[in-house]
Amino acid sequence: MFNRLPGLARFILALTAINLVVFVAFRGFFWAAFRETLANASWADLLKALYLGLKFDLRLALLLCLPLALLGWIAPFDPARRRARIAWLAYLTAVQSVVLLLYFVDFGHYAYLRVRLNASLVDHLTPVGVAARVAWETYPLGFSFLGLLFLAFAFLRIVRHVAQRTLTPALALGKWPKRAAVAALAALYALGIYGKWSWYPLRWSEAYFSSSEAVAALALNPVLFLMDTAENRNLPYNTDKVREHYAYTASLLGVKTPDPEKLDFARYVTPAGKPSVQYNLVVIHLESFAAFKSGIFGNALNATPYFDAIAKDGLLFTNFFVPEVPTARSVFTMITGIPDVNGATTASRNPLVVNQHTLVNALEGYEKYYFLGGSATWGNIRGLFAHNIPGLHVFEEGDYDAPQADGWGVSDVVLLEKAEASFRREKKPFFAFIQTAGNHRPYTIPDDRRGFELAQMSDAALHDNGFDSLAAYNGLRFLDYALESFFIKAREAPYFRNTVFVMYGDHGNPSTLQTPWEQLRLTGFHVPLVIYAPALIKRGRRIDLTASLPDSLPTYLSLLGVPYPQYGAGARSARPRRRRSAFFPDRTRWNPRRRVLSPAGRGRRAPIPLPLAGGRGGRSRALSRKSRRAAPPARGALRDFEIHALPQSSSTSRSEGGRSGVTAQGQRWASLVALALAFAGLYVRALTAPPPGGFAPLQTAARAASTTAPRYETRLLPNSTAASVHSATAAEISGGRLRAFWYGGSREGASDVAIYTSVYSLREENWNPERVVVTREFAQRHLQRYVRKLGNPVVGRDSKGRLCLYFVSVSVGGWAGSAVNLMVSEDEGETWSPPRRLVASPFLNISTLVKGVPLLFSDGAVGLPVYHELLGKFGELLRLDAEGHAVGKTRLSWGQSSLQPVIVPRSDKEAVGFMRYSGDPPNRVLMVRTGDGGVHWSPPAKTELPNPNAAIASVLLSGGPLLLVFNNAEEDRENLSLALSTDFGSTWRVAHRFEGDSGSTQAPVPEYSYPWIMQDRAGDVHVLYTWGRSRIKHVRFNRAWLEGRP
Structure with missing residues (x-):
């Protein structure tokens, strides 16, 4: 049958097979090279990752052949013609060369950072000249280039041979069979690119089905992942603005030990009391549930009678707001505690932020569930849930014994029935997130209504109560009916009494009434929140404190008595504060003449004067209540609220680089190309570099006599100039002395920080006055680059016995943008060579810091423990030759939570290392x-x-x-x-x-x-x-x- 297909079809099939074999081979090599990172993965996860990877590889193979498939049927572009064949062979070889190059870059990228290649790499490159120089000085570019030429030539020879064999006249095939075969191939081709037989196509988030980063890396295709991340690469953030307002924000969030330098918002919360039993937690996400549409908030149409009854028996938060309107943003904010206010796309769709901390994991020993009537591929939400919550049970399309009602999946009644049945079978405490979706256009009411009756209502009544259609009214009624059906069954189950139920609206809707709330678009942010727990909450209560969606999980865990580490923007809603606020993006424009805020959209009425705090607004506003005892707003009244502008980075200060337009873009991508061969060199180097020798013999100290008296004494080193000092290091020098170094200035990270030294006499037992060794200006002059600040010094000796001072400098940004510099002294620290910047990182030599004691290898090389804070926090052992040039490195850790390694050898082969920990408790x-x-x-x-x-x-x-x-x-x-x-x-x-x-x-x-x-x-x-x-x-x-x- 193959020989009866048209020649072009045979050529495309053969090309696809060749590409697929190449990509699968690269995946196999990736698995073999980094198998130690997958040591703890189960075979089930590995096989699923390889299966998904095969589908990604097939998609890439088909996409590379897509131009040929679309144009090859046109006579001038038919590869059977000689000139067209030459052009197609040139195209295929060129594009395959680029793909091979990206695979090489990906290998180096992952070997260094344990992260697959993504578009954020481009933002970390300096101009082309610097990139090319560092690449040339660091990696064997000539060998790498020759290797790529060889692979490209081999690919050309294979494809040319395949073209000669397949682009020959086909055996006779009838007209209609031929058309049927071509149509079937076209359908299969499209399905291969689509990736799955589902409502949503194969997406990058499928790879994050496991909480293991290594398993996800095995499943991803680096070329496709690079494309997936490209649209999110330039999302800006302004560190200087965060630092400017850090003190106020840290105070607002209750940070106990603020750190303005590291901008740390971490705090560990231990609730005052803990219930005697472990309560289950069920969070029901109510689609498009605006507060003004429910009866409990005064709506006369009584669309939500059951919800209103539940609200009266639980805790009703009358002033609860979400930061943004789309559903995916609310889900992300709820799970992470970080408001999703990104402008370009929702955070769940951004592969660069798929790794998130969630308080759900504080529920240790709980089974965890996620219920969605449609596909979890929607909004790439699977990556947010499955990757960040280990052991999560996901129920989605295909898991329900009912047909889909519409594109959003099964009806909410079926969804809640499935959840309730799962809870009945569960023997352990559980957490569940149930995401309803039916109360959304087109407001489908399924044929199997389970007794639900549609209501009729006049257009005037609908309009007067904020509904824009009868379908929207019945859609909300059906959601309320689904809740009623769920709770009727739940009340009969044993788990009911030990469960805390939470119901909140994911966002509101525009109102048909032009109230002040609607004119400021607050109706989209104001939603109900109800906490219903019959065993814990004996009497219903209205809570008028202003609260926001990031406060959700902290509030629920505090109610359960569960301690948790908090890194997000929320706090438990019952916590007393000077001011309770809800945050949401500022969608208004500033009128400087009238000093008012006006809605930014079209068709709005006159501006509404508002009391402003702090002058001109930025990108966010905070809504806070004037009085805690005030009643909830009726019909959109604003009398009980103040709106305050929060100064944040505006669109005009997003990025200086944006002004240079195409030139800057082109330069960054040119830098990527300049470094590509460097990573290819790293690829080769990783396979051919000789292993380090053993450790040098340890220094032997004199053993004190058994009659020696115990000695313990303390003293402070001299400090006559610096208001703040930090990070001391010392080495023994000749004459029975110690020489210490530290840095000091007005504060850590200030421009006046310098590195000081002082000498201690072991015999005279005193320190001499300190003196300056390195200043920022001194380093800047000799390094021939701008130096913003100085950091940790570390002193040691090389194999020649010279004193070596390593110190950190930063040119741009914070400590994540640092580099390590070296000065050498041959007279025990009296004089020093000019500082020299060590080439220690493929990322154009940034994000390398020191703190640990240098050590020696048996071959004379220096082992310098270093660590990194850019895109990860991990330790390495940098290997320096006798002249202080980096010749290799060994990873000590991976991930986001290990810093400042200290290595202690015991013999030439055995050593132990210790590292600072910055991850989740226990610390x-x-x-x-x-x-x-x-x-x-x-x-x-x-x-x-x-x-x-x-x-x-x-x-x-x-x-x-x-x-x-x-x-x-x-x-x-x-x-x-x-x-x-x-x-x-x-x-x-x-x-x-x-x-x-x-x-x-x-x-x-x-x-x-x-x-x-x-x-x-x-x-x-x-x-x-x-x-x-x-x-x-x-x-x-x-x-x-x-x-x-x-």
Whole structure:
């Protein structure tokens, strides 16, 4: 049959098969190269990921052949003709070369960041000249280029041979059979691109069916994912504006330890009381449920009698608002606590933000459900739910024993029946999110109405109560009927009494009445919220406090007595505050002459004067009540509310780069091309680079005599100029001395920060006055680039015995945009070579920081522990040759939560590493191990030692034990302790507390952090750390004191 098909059809089928084989081979190689990241994945997940990946690969193969399939039937473009064939061969070879290049880039991108290639890479590239120079200096571009030429030539030869074999006259086939075959092939071709037999096509979110990032990476196709992320690449954010208003926002959200430098909004909430039983939590998302349409808010048409009755028996929040109107935005905001106000597209449709924190995961031991009448591919919502909630049970189209009512899926009655039946079978506590969809155009009422009767209503009555059609009125009535049917059955089930039910409107609708609320479009934001829990709420109550959708999960978890880590914008709605606010985008325009806000849309009436706070508005407004005891607004009255402009980044300050137009765009993409071969070099390098040698022999310290008296003493290092100091480091130098370094200035990150040094005499037991080693201006002059600020210094020695000072500098942005620089001294730190920037990152050498002690390998190379904060938070061991040039690196961790590695060798092959932890509770020090000289490292594991996202320090004493200095708490840095381990990190005991005891001298600011620990040649141990951000403190003790600790 194949030989009877038209020649063009045979050629396209053969090309598709060739491309598919190539792409599948790349996927297999990707799996083999990064199999360690998939070690914990189940075979079921792996097989599903490979199946989805095959469908993505088939789509790409078909898309590459699509121009040929569309044009090849036209005589001038028929590849059977010689000239047309040459043109098509050139096109196919060129496009395949680009695809191969992107696969190489993807390999390097994932090897470095554990993230598949996406369009955000372009935004991190500097101009072409810099990109090309770094690529040329760092990677074997010549070899990479030759390799790509070879692959492109091989592909051309294969395709030309296939063309000669397939573009020959076909065997005779009847006219109608031929047409039928071509039509069938065209249908299959379209289905292959569509990807699935469903209402929605195959989308990137299908790959995120698992909570495992590695499984999703295995399923994705890098070329298609690059295209999927391209439209979201330029969504702007303004860090400077966030920093400007950080103090107020942190106060509003109740952040206990604000950090203006890191812009940290994290807080851990522990409810005051906890019920005696574990309550289930069922959240019912009510589609298009505007507050003004329900009877409980005064609507005369009585469209929601059952909801109104439930509201009277529960907690009714009368002033509850959503930040935005479309459904997908409300779902994202509800689950993450972050208002989705992106302008270009909804956040759930953005692959770059698919990884989110959700408070749902605070419900430990709960089964978790998501019910949707249609496909979870809608709005790519599957990625938001399934990827971020481990073990989630998803019910969608195909899981219901009923036909679809319309494009939104089964009716809400069927949806709620399925949910209720699932709850009856559940034996464990459960959380469920039920997303109704029927109350939406076209307001379909199914044939199987389950006893529901349609109502008739005059147009005048509908108009006077805000309904724009009879269908909308009956659609809301049917949703209310579905709720009634659900609760009738639920009341009969055992789970009912131990369940908290939540019902909220996902957004409102425009009203037919031109009330002030409608003219300001508040009817789209004002929705009802009801919490119904017969066992917890004995009497119904109206709550008139203003609340917003981000407050939802914090409120529900507090009611359940569940502690949770909060990173979003919400807070529990019953929490007393000076002002309760709801946030939503400002869709109005400013009239400077009349000092009023006017609705931005067409066909609106005259501007409505509003009291403004703070002058001209930005992109958001806050709606707050004047009086907590005021009644809910009737018929759109605004008398009880104030509207305040919140200054945020406006459209005119979104991006300076936007002014350069096509030139900037072209330059960024040109930079991507310039670096593509660099990543190809990384691809080759990863396979051919020799493994690092073992660790160098450890320094042996003198063993004190058993009769030595215990010694423990403390002192503060000199500081005569800097208001704030931080991050000390030290090394032993000749003459029985220590040389310490730290940075100081008016505050962390300020432009006046400099790096200081001071020398301590072990015999005279005093520190000499500090002096400046590096200033911002000094670094800027010698590095020949703009330097915005300086950061952590780290000192060590190279194989030649020279003192090496590594320090962090930042040119643009925050610490995520940092680089590491090196200065060398051959006279124990009296004079230094000019600073030189280390090439440590394929991302044009940004996002590399230092904190840990450098170490030596047996071949003379320096091992420098570094970490990254751009697009991830992870540690690496950077390998430097004898001249301080980066020649390799080894990953110590992956993901978003491990920082500031400290490596402690015990032999030439064995070492242990510790890292600061910045993830979800419980907060613990992370540990990794190697048994082959640093070639491979174990996955990070949490130890028993607490860590409040703070630096740690460790040293192995000559003859043991292993010591570790850390903040012995999960949330603050108000104590600093010493732990020791006699089994090289397997078990620990806390031997001493340096700071935090009631009897110790307290710093003005109770923060004791960023420790450094070392042992000198005489055997004494020295600990330096930040003392209240105003001084560096030095603690010295000997082994006799340590052995005397209980």
